[in-house]
Amino acid sequence: MRILLVEDDPQLGDGLCVGLRQTGFTVDWLRDGKSAIAALTVENFDFAVLDLGLPDCSGMAVLAAARQAGRDLPVLILTARDAINDKIAGLDAGADDYLVKPVDLNELAARLRALARRRQGRATPLLTHGTLTLDPAARRVTRDGIEVALSAREFSLLQLLLEAAGRVLPKSQLEQALYGWNDEPDSNALEVHIHHLRKKLGSDLIRTLRGVGYTVPKP
Known part of the structure; x- marks a missing residue:
């Protein structure tokens, strides 16, 4: 954020x-x-x-x-x-x-x-999607009760996608949320983070809409 x-x-x-x-x-x-x-x-x-x-x-x-x-x-x-x-x-x-x-x-x-x-409009501090749980305060992600190690940017990206589950987030919006004025990400940095998240959490979690952006479908 x-x-x-x-x-x-x-x-x-x-x-x-x-x-x-x-x-x-x-x-x-x-x-x-x-x-x-x-x-x-x-x-x-x-x-x-x-x-x-x-x-x-x-x-x-x-x-x-x-x-x-x-x-x-x-x-x-x-x-x-x-x-x-x-x-x-x-x-x-x-x-x-x-x-x-x-x-x-x-x-x-x-x-x-x-x-x-x-x-x-969330009542609970935890973000859940099936067996996946993200705790923003502890900065901890688990799947099937097992902790998954994520980098700081991977965690932030996953949090953004889970908070917007069911909606498509454009690449430009995600990049603006992840990188400040003093950051100079590579042109494919976001795609690299998406690739790592899919590798760690499963290829079916994050969907790509070509030319539009990325989404996590509602569970």
Whole structure:
């Protein structure tokens, strides 16, 4: 899942990028509000993690611009402002969650996973498909009760496909979710990951619709 992180503190931003990437998220980081507004206008993100005290325009202005543009992605405000009135204002302005700095990275990741479940309408944290089970929190995949070792990108790709079971995801959408601005994947990188997943989990799990994309049929 792809996150837009908007944070002007270089040390905190770097730490958040490293930590969130280690828990399986793709993170693009911006340090000012105007750039964030522009990015949210033209790019597709699964979440935004938004500081309020930005140097050029406030995080509240970024949030307002995103909502006025019809962007419905979940937004988690991450700020040092801990007053109740600030929390109420942020949530009433369209934020989906509000966390006060300093933040525990495990809690932040858990809250993002919870936002993902709610957006997808899932009641359970586990993704299942027949005898296949994927645990996003533990980053663990089992088939017939036996753990299957996957690379970080293979895991993220499988999670995307299982979350969208029954729908076809275009190659461009999958690549955008898996690779951030600073990544330069090979032209056939996605196909290589699909090949490895089929080899590890069976050739019948992921179907290719030539010229369209990939899908995991509903069980």
